[in-house]
Amino acid sequence: MKKILALAVIAAATLNLSAQERGYLTGSFETNDHIYVEDQGNKFIPDDDRFGSNNYLKLDYYNGNFSAGLQLEAYMPSIIGYPDDLNKYALSNMYVNWKDEDFQITAGTFYDQFGSGLLFRSWEDRLLGLNNAIMGARFAYNWEDKIAFKALWGMPRLGMEFSDTQVRGADLSVSLANLLGIDDIVLSVEGSVLNRYSKISIDAEEAGGKPNTYGWSGRLNFDYDGFFLKGEYVDLGKKLVAFTPKRGNAQLLEMGYNGRGLGVTVTGRRLEWMGQKITTNSLSAANLISYVPAMSTQYTYMLTTLHPYNPQVGDESSFSFNSGEIGGQIDAFYNFRRGTAIGGKRGMKVHANFSTYYTLEKEGTAQAGNLLFRDFSFDLEKQWTKEFKMVLLYSMQEYNPTYGNYKTTWLSNIFVADLLYKWTPKFSTRLELQYLTTHEDKKDWMAALLEVNFAPHWSVWGSDMYNHGQTKVHYYNVGVSYTKGRTRLAAGYGRYKDGFICSGGVCRQIPQYTGANFSITTSF
């Protein structure tokens, strides 16, 4: 099947080549390589091969309305902490696509999502080792800017193969404002249905489980003069959780105001039994067919990411009983303009976020139980002079180490200063100073990073994260990068802490390791 499709991709592209104009080809290549070394200080003993290498080659050909492409992946073997089922090499993606003014048809692999992705999402995230591309067919039709419809069928990818699971879905979006000819307002109603077929065991069938599940979602989008409101209701249908039928459902509400230098967003969400996996017999972090992200701040500074929030989608095992979560967040961004009393000569930007999430006290209700996660953060950004820019951040994070099974929570206060100084138009340095204080877990941490940049090509950095409260372990990292046009080469060496790599709220656990790394990213 794969070979036939790959040949079809090239043949169709070549045929097109002789028939019409020459079209164009674009692509990208990425390699990430690690060499591991034994490190007593980090309690790390590498495997015998001491090496990990993830490689991706992607090619796309475009000619008018026609396009075709493929992706090759090779894991020789995969980098530490990546899902085990990523190994050797495979022609992982291949597609042919026709896109007209009104319709689009795709055969082969594709990515898509319905609404926010709570019902269905197919996407690629190389940082997580996640690629649940669907192998099948997809059709989309738009009637002007009034109605958009799409339908799809296929088998999601898991590891290096496409699974036996099948998904069939359709999505409809109707713009009421455009249908009625009302300008300046965005008002649309949307809905999706999703059928999922996956083999189940005889035991599961006897307990009332069915190979086919049916889910749906309804959505509303509104925007007027900067005010916006988005609502989504999702019903995943009945599924078995520990041999008991449960109905997965979620409610999401986002509202706020954007305009005049001010941006405010308020989010509320309730989840109940919302886990949706491709198959029941894989423990891979990439075994997902929907997207249930953590609706909280995504931090990037080292000490702010020690305990990222992982949403509770509903889980029943011998360790825990969690039917889901309820909570929300508020974000406010404001720009004090130039020339105002607070803004000064160059303006000042401020941001605050408050997020809080609880377990569901009782199934089928919106009653909040134990605290899962709470975060208050405030940051301000000030360009003092043409040369000097400063960012200050404070975050108070409280999280539940037992994922809500008990009331106990751990609290930490984190302070960050990020100072950028441009010595000349092409030479700059950036210094990060960070401190985390807590009475729990491994007590206090401190961290620093220095980055020296020589535009347009070179950047050199060194950082250290030190747990002086308890373990006295240094997690150091040095590196250099060279960029020319679309090509970036980077090399580094460091000791890395165990924890979670999170991207968009999906997290994968990584063990501690020490070693050298090398990467090339290029596109053409």
Place this chain on the structure above:
Amino acid sequence: MRTFLLSIALFISAVCAAQVPSVVVENAKGESFDTKTLVEEGTPMIVSFWSTSCKPCIRELDAVYEALPDWLEEADFRVVAVSTDDSRLLAKAKSFAQGRGWGEDYILLFDKNQDFMRAMNVSVVPHVFVIDGKGKIVYSHTSYVPGNELELFEAVKKCSK
């Protein structure tokens, strides 16, 4: 495998410069927006892929924003900021862009399932392109350190002549 790679190599040698493909993304109001309409206007543009969790991307767009009044005196072009934030951070990305004043000077687009990003073969952000008035990619650069914007402006000036 060898034949397969060879046919790809032959194929690469037979085609011409990359352009902006037609992909449906969202505008700041949440309406569908086809990227081919960007090219129809016929003026050069800077297309910058960014996300709220990418600090260098924000530094680059801020640097362009600061320099924009001076640059526009020398060249006629548009700036398109494409957020690659997914539904976790989509609403936040819109508020963030407004909070920085970008909405006044930039065309803001939101590529929540990274379809445009994939079509332009962007693997990591920041990634910036300069597109000429005919829709051809004449310059692109990945990553950002302060000072890179000078090279970017040189590329814009060349194609707006």
